[in-house]
Amino acid sequence: MSKLLHDLQFRGLINQVTDEEGLSKALEEHAMKLYSGFDPTADSLHIGHLLPVLTLKRFQDNGHYPIALVGGGTGLIGDPSGKKAERTLNTSDIVQEWSDRIKGQLSRFLDFEAEKNPAMIVNNYDWIGSLDVISFLRDVGKNFGVNYMLAKDSVQSRIESGISFTEFSYMILQSYDFLKLYQNNDCKLQIGGSDQWGNITAGLELIRKSEENSKAFGLTIPLVTKADGTKFGKTEGGAIWLDADKTSPYEFYQFWINTDDRDVVKYLKFFTFLSQEQINELEKEVETAPEKRSAQKTLAEEVTKLVHGEDSLQQAIKISEALFSGDIKQLTGNEILEGFKDVPTTEIDESEIGLIDLLIQAKISPSKRQAREDISNGAIYINGERHQDLNMVISEEEKIDGKFTVIRRGKKKYFLIRYK
Template structure:
């Protein structure tokens, strides 16, 4: 299957500058292509992954991907999708973010097993020595203000205002494409739908500098929305990060495992490298046995394995299974800390105390009467074991790893108690 045919089946194409020409090019040669990300933070989130998964598909189809880290463009800020100016970061902070994203990209997309290795580049390397006169004469002269104002990314900001700094972003990104076209043989830029204006500006610059016969193309990926119309990748707690320190592998796994039935096949197409036959089989399962959530489990496993590796996937599955079964003692203290990160947390001393008093003192139960009632009804569990007796004492020996006691009230209300 041609890579363009595969992307169309996966509903991963929004716009193309020359669909027929790109199909012909990818049929006749291994194409060099690029996608970029600006170092606005020290980690990507799952929304950033969308175009890079397409880049990876090109790689697996035999093409030559280039990943651009925007060490230069990141210093001024892309106005795309914003209604106000970004706060400029210091050059030192931008460099720290560049280093962090470079390490993240290497982990995700560079492997000794790949025949077509991903090349990592930083646009700061070819822009740092351009002086303002060169910028205006060699590049600015090739851009029409009228055309730049007509780009959606700029026109959407005219009412609220846009600085010359952010206005010039599309010129810098165009310089990137020209540089990669000339020095890395890059003929295709891909990006999110909000990058269409920047991509077409780059193509215009290439043709003005290299001639109308220059073969270069642009492709964008559709905006990702959930079935309920809300933005993909956001939770009540914020973005879902690729950095395990920001979003733990368990939380990452749970995000995908909780995908709506209406979205799961779309996400399998977008984010996984499962075959058409495998995805269609899972789609049939969603229709016939939705309660088994096999498609969601496959999605969660594929994504967690891709981002965090096999060992952390197994840890996330172990935490999930323990919480489902109530077998809390099978978890280590570190796994408990990860699995209960977002749950209500209380602090207790390690002194021995009757369970009724202990629950009330912590605030897990509102009164001794309610505590006694819940215990006698079997509604309280300590570390997965139901407590029925009112005379039970809670001691330091209950703490898993000497650190944590897990209280479950009812079927789903978990609390994490930290011993100090």
């Protein structure tokens, strides 16, 4: 087995592969071009896309040529794989805008300027957009038997609930992508999530029928799961996006640091470029000293740095440490906004306000009597410091960057005060 496939196997990144022996030999003999597709179904990729992106990067790091296909064409159709219902169709201008944004995100991970083996981005709208219906049906569609398509899991799972001809034809279009890249770019390998197996093997069949003496391969990586049964990449606030404006680096860092002990070693293998020795060492720590959470900290640091860069990682760590220690005053206004994005927030007009009145206005305490009791009992913290003066007035000194005051009631209940 080739060194690269051996590493992918150690990491649990090979779910299914066609002709493993042939692929291993081909990877050893010469640099190979491979691709994975990313349909623009939103204005950002999310962490569900991270595994195929990083797998492309692993191939590039081993001397191969990754091609990131942005589905400007297939994104107008909708992939039924893994979906229980028909997708909402987006307009072509929205799909084009999302395609451009995804191109920018992919460039964080793949090196398009590399001297020896630069990555490449293609958009399948370039060949699907100009394909007329007669050519599509005669030259492409004739190669697909309906029984063959019905047998695929992505279609089977939707037969009862219903599938339109539009989504039914998605498999043919993705197969056509593989054929075009094989013909135009000498691309011999397609990778994707395990839900793409049917589409990938259909592409291989189309290449076999269209090209004499063809040799191409397919490889799927497992869908990421969580030990507790909940869906990976989802939180109460929604999806974890790669766009910092949609999911802040601090939220991103927190997502990874809260990984379950049962999942953390698997995620280290999937999402980091640590060596086998480093991962094995962290695995021992999970078993012998789980309370240190060394594996989770390493995972959070590695993935946050990879996606958002060193500066954003350091800011996320700074916010995390400030919240843990209660030393809120060391944070800037922007860091306050990032760290307290989801806590109850109240806007205040007054430049100065008594603490008791503030607790009532911000609904931190339900009554003046309770507010006095909370203050007297030492349950109220302002920017991390306990205050027990019933006559205290919030002044400029308690405003971080002149804009925010963070109030904590008890051990965990945080409230954010914003000044107009």
